Amino acid sequence: MTRLLILYHSRTGGTAAMAQAAFEAAEPEARTRLLRAEAAGPDDLLAAEGYLFAAPENLAALSGPMKDLFDRCYYPLLDRVQGRPFALMVCAGTDGQGAIRQMRRIATGWRLREVAEPVLILTGAQTPEAILAPKHLSPTQLAPCRELGAAMAAGLSLGIF
Template identity: 60%
Template sequence: MPVKTLLIVYHSLTDGTRQMAEAARAGAAAEGEVAVRLLHASQAGPDDVLAADGLIFATPENLAAISGQLKDFFDRSYYPVLDRVNGRPYASLICAGSDGHNAARQIERIATGWRLKAVAEPLIVCTHAQTPEAILTLKQIAPEELERCRALGESLAAGLALGVF
């Protein structure tokens, strides 16, 4: 039986989203029966999406939206994979300064177009960064939040390994 692959595509400017994506990767890798690929959004493209059995999209919320680099990934990948990834499971990780829900909705709309299947609610970590200085500073995500990300990665990988998704 071929090994299933989980692709995690992320962008991170102040390191918070990278920490969340790394935690999800670590959780997924603990499954053992799933190959996990962690790619920066600038390095990921349609072939990576097509080769994946499951997906996690991770982004900071920038100006109440997904990051420009994650948007660029979707722009480059959307039409080449349209109608070719229907039904594949996905989840999202959002590192937000105050809310995160609009970025989550943007990913949901794109995933709906790709006909992906959400297997978890968007995992939003709020850093409460509200000033220019706080927004631009390097983030340190709390261990309990990273554990939530790890658990999400582990659950998605386990579902892939068991054929649940």
């Protein structure tokens, strides 16, 4: 059975909900592992055949713990994961494009192959209170995450990716 790794970072729960929704949809199709970025290392990525990266955008960039994962794993994985499929999910207040660009650049460095358009969920949070508040995403907001998780798992299982 193929292996999909969903790696995520979440501080206020929005990205965690996105990753969980993708995981639940992917699990029946492929052996899927859901892992926080802080707990992951090169061996976890080497054991998977495809990746779904999920992170919040902080200050127009990728969140620190997700960036740290890429920093810690970059050299150990260089020339060892090229060609593997990946997709992205980002939770942001009103933009999200900075985090998407940054993750795409890192994936390009690893020579990964993007197989789906990113899922971007905008919460509209702009005030310090709203930014720091726990995020509760609606079923409608989470639907694209479920679709992406299912598509990644099916693509891996069928050998499309």
